[in-house]
Amino acid sequence: MNTPQQLFMMMREEYSLLFFAQCMLLGAIIGSFLGMVISRGPGLAQSETGVIYQLSFPASHCHHCQRTLRWWENIPLVSWFLLRGRCHSCGEPIPGWIPGVEIISALLFTVIALIFHRPLDIFAGWLLVSFLIILSVMDWKYFLLPDMFTLPLLWMGLLFNTATGSVALSDAIIGAAAGYLSLWSLYWLFRLLMKKEALGYGDFKLLAALGAWLGWQAIPYICIIASCTGLLFAASYQRRDNTQPFPFGSYLSFAGLWVFIFYHYSG
Ligand SMILES: [Zn+2]
Structure with a gap:
């Protein structure tokens, strides 16, 4: 049987x-x-x-x-x-x-x-991909990262890692906190020093969710990939209007997906 x-x-x-x-x-x-x-x-x-x-x-x-x-x-x-x-x-x-x-x-x-080979891993991967597609396009088009997508993504990451153990649960929880806090502190640093709002609260929640999926070890990689692709794109795109907000959530989603695929591909 x-x-x-x-x-x-x-x-x-x-x-x-x-x-x-x-x-x-x-x-x-x-x-x-x-x-x-x-x-x-x-x-x-x-x-x-x-x-x-x-x-x-x-x-x-x-x-x-x-x-x-x-x-x-x-x-x-x-x-x-x-x-x-x-x-x-x-x-x-x-x-x-x-x-x-x-x-x-x-x-x-x-x-x-x-x-992936196990059905649960494939299903979880599909879920993550779907949410990241929604968030990246929404931030790109409307500069929106609604809570109704970022918050479920966070606890789904914790539940998924609890069920499969592909990232240790302690790493995932620290990842969620570290993801939120790193961008939150950057936001306040910018705000106090340059009197500018460079990031939104949706960005903190998205990086917290990615930390919950991938563990705190992935946070620096995600930040580096997102910043580099973001800068590269902004430079080649030559946004005429500098006052327009920067859709950092789109780059975070891309970087998160990149780390997710290559982490599992190589491991
Ligand atoms: Zn028509």
Whole structure:
């Protein structure tokens, strides 16, 4: 008699091509859902009618002509290609980040399924990827890192490490505190010395969550990778408007994912 774990391993080994194709398909479908969550982000963050209501109503529609999408206009990636990237009725271009999120989600779901072997690890990896995609795009687009995503991500990291032991629980708890405190002190240092607010409270909570997932040892790496990619991008991007806030949460998410994948890939 095979346990579910053994059945899963058998499926992964014997039908590997089919298995990874299914992971990619699931990633694209989840990516389409993440895109919807992101586009409703600012409304969700200050929702008074309840998150479930906000997520299910109104139905997916074109943001230009407000027409409700039919089922065939809602298929991840396929619809975007069928419609050639434009709304079927008003011809308004569909924003490029929507298929972008679906492609990135499909790829990352496959990468996670390739790296990990136990079902629980794969599931946790998918959860982390989904939350980091939401947070990075939301910070990039709206300069928002809502508590409703950063805080659950933090305690999910602690629960996941309790269940799997892939990071010692003490390292994860210290990681959560160290992640928050390091950016919090940086924020006050900047504020007192330069009279400038360089970071937001969402950034502290996001780094706390990454500390809970990856342990305190990962915090310096995450900070270095996030700062370097952020500076590199800001320099090449030449943001004309210096008064615009800097979406540091997007770079933190990227760095966290990078450390997560390479830590597990090499270990
Ligand atoms: Zn339209």
